Amino acid sequence: MVQWTDFERATIQSVFEKMDYDDVGPAALSRCLVVYPWTQRYFGNFGNLYNAAAIQGNPMVAAHGKTVLHGLDRAVKNMDDIKATYAELSVLHSEKLRVDPDNFRLLADCLTIVVAARMGAAFTADVQGAFQKFLAVVVSSLGKQYH
């Protein structure tokens, strides 16, 4: 089981409490589709993903970005058993959506960059460490049911 320090717990709660999901979700997903264009393979039916401007203006990308970010809520509320919390979602991503689990890491990196940009100096090295540890646990849990 993952061990969290008090600082890490408090940091994760605080970062997500202050987060504007409607801004961060779309920003993270659209950044991922621009920075790692092969991730577009999962969004063939999302319409125009032709260039960065199109991706950032695409309403389906924005909607899906919010969905994905809200998906993190359960992990934020259940930090002591993220693996069990995400078992079903892991199966979904593996068997139905067939997403290469490396993509979770790519999206996590983009989310880190977006949160860093929003928080500025408040995104200290210690906060970055806690945030990246949280996302690493999420990424690992989402990949757990692949076989």
Next chain:
Amino acid sequence: MSLTAKDKKMVKAFWAKVSGKAEDIGCDALSRMLVVYPQTKTYFSHWKDLSPGSAPVRKHGGTIMGGISLAVASIDDISAGLLSLSELHAFQLRIDPANFKILSHNILVVLAVLFPNDFNPEAHVAMDKFLAAVGRALSEKYR
């Protein structure tokens, strides 16, 4: 995933905007790396103070940014431009190349913190590709 003409143009333009803060960028990126990826501290056992923003960290961050600047200036042939740095890393420093990715990630985080509006997705992808190319050039002589 080599650098296109568009990437090079973006990197040069973005670097022109941010290079005034090069030392701060280097210091912050290195500080974050040592905190968030503690295994990287193994390369600096000879430093008295590994805390964020310490004198050796700031100095070395500046040195690293000097190398990045050189790479920007040599962007049309990074391998040639970084030849002596490449030999240094291969034969003397022998830093495991996985760490180039780690430091690159932390540089990108600092760029996001310091330049939230300029570091848009297009600048991000160009800088990510560029830093990956720098990492490849530095590890070229490893074996």
